Amino acid sequence: MxxxxxxxxxxxxxxxxxxxxxxxxxxxxxxxxxxxxxxxxxxxxxxxxxxxxxxxxxxxxxxxxxxxxxRDFRGHQLVQLLSTFILQDEKAIRDVLETKNFIEMDCLRLAVQKIDDKKIVNLKNWVDQQEVLKDDEFFNQIIEIADNHLFSRIWSILKEYYHSQVSINHVYHRKDYLILLAALTEKNEEKTLSAYCHLRNLSVFNDKY
CATH class of the missing domain: 1.10.10.10 (Winged helix-like DNA-binding domain superfamily/Winged helix DNA-binding domain)
Incomplete structure (x- = not known):
């Protein structure tokens, strides 16, 4: 064998x-x-x-x-097929969400270094113009600013895996995104990660940051 x-x-x-x-x-x-x-x-x-x-x-x-x-395997079919095998218990789903969160934090660290005034303005305008803020769309823009192709690919796959198994939509508040953007504007990594932890309600990380 x-x-x-x-x-x-x-x-x-x-x-x-x-x-x-x-x-x-x-x-x-x-x-x-x-x-x-x-x-x-x-x-x-x-x-x-x-x-x-x-x-x-x-x-x-x-x-x-x-x-x-x-075939074009970038769509949902492969994600759903793989999730059938790897996301069948609560522990696996938690692991995927935790890994997704860590990738978002690492991308925020990169964004602190790479973001400029124009990108900040564009992102703030985007947040202000959205009637309903979609968290995935917001972090997709953060990941684009981080400009790390591998993080982007892994994050996209984990996001699809998670959504294919969990139907609950978390409610996030506009003010929390604006606080996160304010910290990015200052290029302050500690404040940025603290704002992210507050957004995600990550008490463990909040204790650290």
Missing amino acids: ENNTKVYLEIVKQLRDMITTDGLKTGDKIPSERELSERLNFGRSSVREALRGLELLGLIETRRGEGTFI
Whole structure:
């Protein structure tokens, strides 16, 4: 079983490298099972199993008579599929939320260093113009200012995982976002994190900051 797993992972790794090397994008056709077997130097049965696994995950799709194509897996389908396996208990959901919070805090630390007067004004104007403030949209802008692609990708995935399992919408107040923005304006990391903890009602962090 261990050897089969290693073979599977190696095929998936080589497929990923091949897709990058060939410049393939969503909707593009990948080589046939026979061609992949020859190109990757693995047996056709092993390649077939790897392709089947990727198809079950929604990363590729096979169209009868046409071939196998790369799917757009950035949407909700993959998130919902994975959440079926990893978010089935309260502890897992809490872990995801806690990790999401830590990423937001790290992005605020970066934003303190990178934000300028123009971005502050734009963000304040955006907050003032919203009839209903959506927390995800606010922090998406903070993460854009932080300008860290990896944080952005992880945060987006965790956000979708969490929302796919928890239907409760927390109510946040405009004044708390404005307090957070005021701390960012001062470029004061301690005040910024304290304002974030107040917004999220994180008593443990509030004790620290």
